[in-house]
Amino acid sequence: MKSYDDKHIKNIVLVGAPKSGKTTLSETMLFEAGIISKRGTIEEKNTVSDYHEIELERGNSVYATLLHTEWKDYKINIIDTPGLEDFIGEVIAAIRVADTAVVLLNAQYGVEVSTEILWEYIDRYRKPTILAVNQLDTELASFTKAVEDARRAFGNNVTLMQYPVNQGPGFNAIIDLLKMTMYRFPKDGGKPEKLPIPEEEREKAEQLHNELVEKAAENDDTLMELYFEKGSLDEDELREGIQKGMLQHQVFPVFCLSARNNMGSGRLMGFIDNVAPAAIDVPAEHTADGKEVAIDPAGPTGIFVFKTLVEPHIGRLSFFKVIAGEVKAGMELTNFANNTTERISQLFIADGKNRNTADRLRAGDIGCTLKLKNTRTNDTLGDKHFPGPIAALEFPSPKVRVAVEPQNKGDDEKLSEVLAEIHLEDPTLLVEFNRELKQVILHGQGELHLLVTKWRLENIYKMPVVFLPARIPYRETIQKPAQASYRHKKQSGGAGQFGEVYLAIEPWYDGMPPYKDHPVRDSEEITLSWGGKLVFNNCIVGGAIDSRFLPAILKGVMEKMQEGPLTGSYVRDIRVSVYDGKMHPVDSNEISFKIAGMMAFRDAFHQAAPQLLEPVYDLEATAPDTMMGDIMSELQSHRSIITGMDAANGNQVIKARIPQAEIDKLFAALRNVTQGKAKIKAEFADYAPVPADLQKKLSENYKETVAV
Template sequence: MKAYDEKHIKNIVLLGAAKSGKTTLCETMLFEAGITHKRGTVEEKNTLSDYHEVEHERGNSVYATCLHTEWRDYKINIIDTPGLEDFIGEVIAAIRVCDTALLLLHAQYGVEVGTELIWDYVDTYKKPTMLAVNHLDAEQANFNKAVEDARRILGSAVTVMQYPVNQGIGFNGIIDLLKMTYYKFPEAGGKPEKLPIPESEKERAEQLHNELVEKAAENDEQLMELYFEKGNLDEDELRKGLKIGMLKHDVFPVFCLSAVNNMGSGRLMGFIDNVAPSAIEMPPERTEDGREVPCDPAGPACLFVFKTLLETHIGRLSFFKVLSGEVRQGAELINEKGNTTERLGQLFIADGRNRNPIDRLRSGDIGCTLKLKNTFTNHTLCDKNFKGQIAPIKYPPPKVRVAIETKSKSDDEKLGEVLSEIHMEDPTLEIEYNRELKQIILHGQGDLHLLVTKWRLENIYKMEVDYLTAKIPYRETIQKPAMSSYRHKKQSGGAGQFGEVFMKIEPYFEGMPPFKEFTVRDTEEIALDWGGKLVFNNCIVGGAIDSRFLPSILKGVMERMQEGPLTGSYVRDVRVSVYDGKMHPVDSNDISFKIAGMMAFREAFHQAAPQLLEPVFDLEATAPDVMMGDIMSELQSRRSVITGMDSLNGYQVIKARTPQVELDKLIAALRNVTQGKAKIKAVFAEYAPVPPELQRKLSEDYKKTEESV
């Protein structure tokens, strides 16, 4: 396969809502360029990109898939991405390594939910952006409305490059405003006939052409002077101005497509060749410490791994972008993060499941390799003349969670290994082994994300699992002081056990006055691993308890705090003062005072108005105005407290505080009532008191569980 230089490599990420036609466009682009001889279809399950079994079963993309095409001496690397928010990690990684985003809009639906969510990440990375209005052959296609929708979300940078003729069922033509040519397609699509613009379209075409010229000119002073001097710009000058505008994130050219009928893809690829920036024209990548990494073919070899995929019968595939220098087959590169040297035994250009061997890849190109031992997503491989790690891809926090367990206990150990493999492929799926809750908890981007994970476990790894409701990490504390004593006495022949402890417990808060009821000999302040504090006062005078037994009393208190008396949850924010006790010259020992301390704390806790606390999250829901009533209703029905409202770019933002026990159901409900249009963020805020009736129920349930053991 031909090796292209950095100026003739274009990296494009295909973005858009589900069913916007990304996978079909990939098939059309590869077919049009002669890379393939037959176009696959999603319905027939024979496309190059959606080749995984789960994608065939669901009928949409789950993974980001690398492909390539060659068009007029340019190589175009394409990454086809999922259109659903649940798989946003695949989308973000692809945006990060590509140099131009191609955003597909459905001509019938305009800017859909997935499009808006994806755009946030394109805007964050400031990637040059192109738009294509697809499905112009749909019965209710409306190009103008799609463009208006895009301008509402993306702003005035949206710039019409083409517009359709006969949109709808009879769609067969495009007016190109750059070349001022009418492209008329045969009924079966393919190569169009180039014709003069029809008289009926000349006025509109001239108006839009002038707008295009002005948009191109305003991005460069020299072009602006030429425009004032000539009153127009030629085609090359227009291309120059448009490229500058795209690099500044000030121009988003709009194209016309019917991907399924192969109309418009050739002109789109021509624009990608001639105008879309290559990696060498983009701002350089940066290392974690802020150093720039120019796309220099003569520089030290450096590549960034943006995706890891485990393929049956093949092993681990690592997809990377060459950021600097040149990478050859057999090269040995250093991974500082993995503290190892990796050998690139084979290099490939990927086209879905097909891998095309190549002996070298130059800076700016995208490829993959097999069986790297200690290199994973977000790792950097480089030669000895390059030191440092490329700044990692940042993934969004998870939104939903579920507990998982195997149906067969014999699979318990294997489950951990398998989940680690899946997390290696999909960093947005987080695995938590929660000792407190005694559950393995999966954190994902949505219910569909978790369902696909379950499908993989059962169909790829042949492991039967159940999803359970994830428990809530409650906390226990007290609301008033209480005093207690406990005598532990055990005699069973020979040396016995004896220890008696008197203690007072109080609610602890930052800045509370020192304990003055008894003389405090010393104080130990412990920041608890699960949050909050324990303050332990030694108030023993006169040798009632030997000082060597105080650590055992503290140990007993700490053990009881790890399984609170109310619901078995962790206890926090308590001050314990041990002020008296008794010991026996023979029978007193560490275990005696540990038990006495534990039981004295337990009895005092029940007298101190115990309070159960629940985790509460700050939730932010952004959605169109018309959906505010439904959102408010859902929030209020799930114990949420509205904390504020605001407006942002034509949307309403509702802020609320929601208990975690309601959160997973609430997020699902908000997605449902807004047809997925709500953007939802949830961040842990604090622990707050549980309502009395819920505390009573949880405490009773815990008692029943304890009694049944």
């Protein structure tokens, strides 16, 4: 494998909405460069990029896949990414390590909502960006609309490099505004014929060329002076200005494609070679403590692991970018996350499932290695002079959840090990062993994300599982004061048990007045780990209960608050005042008063207008105007309260409050009615009362469970 220096390595990531043509373009680029002799197709299930069994089964990308081409003395590393938001973690990691993002726009649909979601991460990392309008050979293609959408969503830095002459089913010609040439492609695509710009297109092309020159000149003072002096810029000066604009996130060049028919991909690859920034050109990386680390071939060796993949019969693959120096096979590096030493036994340049052995990889390059025992995604490995761990990738919070159980009840421990392995590979899938709900809960980015995880458990790890609804972490409280007493008496020969407790309970709220029905000797305010407060007042006078038994009463109350009387949920926001009781000189002990306190609290709770609380979330749904009616209808049918509406970038944003019990069903419903074009996010807000009919149903279900 030929070795490339840092100036001749270009790293690009292909991003875009589902069906925008990313995998087809990556296949075409490999074919154009001679890496493969025949182009595969998604329909024939033989592309280099989509090779995992689940991808072949579903017909779309699930994983970000590393590929490479060699084009005119440049190495281009390509990362083909999924288009579905469920697999956003794969896309974020790929954007982070790429030097240029190539955003594919489907000419039929322009900028879709999922494209705008991806743009948030491109913009956050300030990645140089190329826009490629693909599928210009389709019946409904509209290059003009796609560019208008892009300018609305991404701003006026969207800059035409090309435009199509005859979009639609007969598409075969592009006018290139940098070279001021028309490219006409043969019927089967490939190398185009270079022709003068037709007379009927000359005026339009010259106007757009002048706009390109002005855009290139405004990013550099020297170029601007040249432009004023000469009235134009030559081709090399244009390239320089465009590259500087891309690096400043001020120029987003637009290209024309039919990836399926291999039209335009060669020109795009030439632009990536000649203009798109190399790794050494882009802004420095940062360590976790904010220090800059430049891509430096002469620096101390350091690599950043951005992806972990566990493959059957192979083991753990770690994909990394070389930040500085060079990494060689056989080298030993320190993992800064856990201070362990890892040996890089083998180095590979990846093309999907095919891996070519490499002796070394230099700064700016991307590769992978096998079987790093103590290394996972987000880890940095380096020699002792490398300045420290690179700042970690940040992934979005999960949106949906489900409980998982092994079909074989004896496989609980094995399931835990497998889930830990899957989380290692996919950090956006969170695994929670919830003691409160007594469930193992998977938190994912969407319903499809969870279903793919289930497929992997059953087909890759041979672990049959059952998905169940995740329980809701309800809370219980009261709405009015109440009093109760309980006598615990037990005699079975020898020393017995005796304890009697009188207590009062009230709803607690911040700033409430002191308890006045009985004198308070001392008071303890306890912040509960599950939220809310318990205030415990000792109002005993005259020695009715010895003070040494008060902690036992508190313990009994706390135990009942951890398994509330209504549904077994945690209890919160109550003030308890123990004001009387009785004890026996021989038979009274701590266990007696613990039981008496617990049962008195239970009886008082049932008399205090118990209220079940449910977690509610603030939700935002962003989608085109035409979908607002369907979204509003779904929200209202899932017990949501609409709190507001706003406009943003040509879309409508609906804000609502929704119970957690409805979120998973709502996400699935909204994806269905909007064909996945709605952007949805939800954050925990507060606890709110459950409707009376639902509270009754949940309480009755709990009683039946306890009775069993």
